[in-house]
Amino acid sequence: MGSARPGPNLTRIAASLGISVATVSNALSGKGRVSVELAERIRATAAALGYVPSQAGRALRTGRSGVLGLVLPDISNPLFPQIAQAIEHSAALAGYGVLIADSRGDVGMQSEAIQRLIERGVDGMVIVPRRGTRIAGAGCPVAIIDTPSTPGNTVSADHWQGGREIARHLRNLGHRKILLIGASSASSVQNDRIGGFKSALDATTIKTEVLWIEKLEERDGPGCLLGLADKVRQGFTAFAAVSDLHALRALTELQRAGIAVPDSASVTGFDDLIWSPVVTPALTTIRMDITAIAEIAITALVSAINDGEPIKRMRPGEASADEPLPGSRLVTAEKSRVPMQLIVRQSSGPLGLAKNETFSGELLT
């Protein structure tokens, strides 16, 4: 090809109609003053020629790239597909493209990834931090999806409420000794979920305990058993994991030990990940409304982008030294916490159905 993309540009449309490019631009953007009939003709020929505006030209002139960055420090997060999908969809509706950045779980590479996005000229970015990582000055509006308890959070699921829902569900089923399963005590999301869970229960009548997988794996190695059969023997009848990933781990470990779920022990998760509806028994879990979250985040981000830039083009004369540094404006939204929805499936059930199976199963441990 060579000189840019093959398609026609404003100049060609203007030439083919014998008018000026400015008029074409005005007609297509609907901004200037163009007579209706001419505008119509212009739109028609533009369509006929298959005109596609050059983002590069537009970006150069307006200073807006029309692209947002999506930063997921922990891309291996199984929730990622859903988030990416929702963000991409909302962004597309708002006329933006989405550039992904990955820091491979490494906090150090996060700044690099963000830097790459900046260099690509993103107009704003959505960051889903892991473990409350601090966001370095990004030089553009930033929306953060983490948890309501994190300062600077733009919008997120109401993890605390989600925890409460699950807790009530298990309490209503009659469970009185519940093991909470989390991965890392450094995660604010997990802490919120656990906090909400505990807050819904009367500590005097219901006993809870928290198991941190990461701590266990430091000792026993990754993928080790969680020792849930022991917990069952100690009287725990329900296992509430802060993620379906851990719920799955619990479920299979219990099943392997011959402990029937939900007959002898209930298991619940979080996030309604892809496998949750198809495992046996299907996981009771709680789902975030990612579509709503993405929409709120993108809306807030886009309006921050538009607000912040009154297109103040500086004249040769005036210096712009005393700018308050446009760096990293953390975006806020009116509705910052989106309720989570309980999904009851087969992995949770009432107490005391078939206690005896527990024993026959324990032989396998």
Place this chain on the structure above:
Amino acid sequence: MGSARPGPNLTRIAASLGISVATVSNALSGKGRVSVELAERIRATAAALGYVPSQAGRALRTGRSGVLGLVLPDISNPLFPQIAQAIEHSAALAGYGVLIADSRGDVGMQSEAIQRLIERGVDGMVIVPRRGTRIAGAGCPVAIIDTPSTPGNTVSADHWQGGREIARHLRNLGHRKILLIGASSASSVQNDRIGGFKSALDATTIKTEVLWIEKLEERDGPGCLLGLADKVRQGFTAFAAVSDLHALRALTELQRAGIAVPDSASVTGFDDLIWSPVVTPALTTIRMDITAIAEIAITALVSAINDGEPIKRMRPGEASADEPLPGSRLVTAEKSRVPMQLIVRQSSGPLGLAKNETFSGELLT
């Protein structure tokens, strides 16, 4: 901010050194003729001023956006995080950004998504098609990651060989009656895996049968049981799924039915998805070398982008009517099939360890 990004541009660097912008550009790109000491000074001040080149300006001039598109028709694919991560990483190394496009599983929206990428001016795209979807003319180089048996495939894992590996593994463990579990017979990837599997076995000594989940769910509804306990009674001792997702489904269903894995039945999967190492028993599976695949795809794509554009800027005089239409050049790579690697964990084992457990378990069905 206003006029574009706050940072300095070539003009400012040039002004602060009292030289011309062309020299600055030459020095930073290392292309023109600049004395070493001046070049050094230029680089120094560029760094000192925190210069970040404007992609917009560069894109407009060169006709290259420096951005690739990643199209995943089925973004809910649990393999997505890995693919996205690998592609993003390889692309970043090659100096490209990655724009994501999602078509939410709908073939119709795929063209729309591709169109959006085109409008954003991507230099090329990587497409991971679902069920051998045909790719519409994209107007730019396209790399396809599907399966070696698909015409037009650029690079992919050697699914056939992967199937063979799993088959041999199960055969060597002594299994003689194996159930293959697939989702859809329309998937070329799944067909390759199954084809390879069967090709490694002598059909007279080892019996195989294929179970298509999609067909079953049409009758019994999504998330239904696969009836594996019955299969065990019929003498099947191994269940080879074409994805860890289905393997997980099989594993939990067997466990729920009281059939011990791997003692009474072996289960294997594909893709080494995130949960595979942590469930109990950990899944025996086979992993694609996504890093290598991404690297090959990106390399091929980038070189196609560079080849195809000898920066033939057309002079006012010459018409460019007889262009062979630059649309949709399918990219090819030398190495188009990347071997898969068998990962033996605990879900597969030799026959005949503890047959009796099967019976005690069947009560639970």
Place this chain on the structure above:
DNA sequence: TAGACGTGATTAAACGATTAATCATTTCAC
């Protein structure tokens, strides 16, 4: 009828980077 005003279009100047063409020097060879 002159001035004010509105309408519909054009002119021209950016935005920031790249690069072919050009110009000034200096170096070198014969």
Place this chain on the structure above:
DNA sequence: GTGAAATGATTAATCGTTTAATCACGTCTA
């Protein structure tokens, strides 16, 4: 010592779009 070549830097055009400023012209008002 003079023409050729190499070196190091500059000039200026260009990519495609947006937009403030301007212009031409018809209409309304006083």
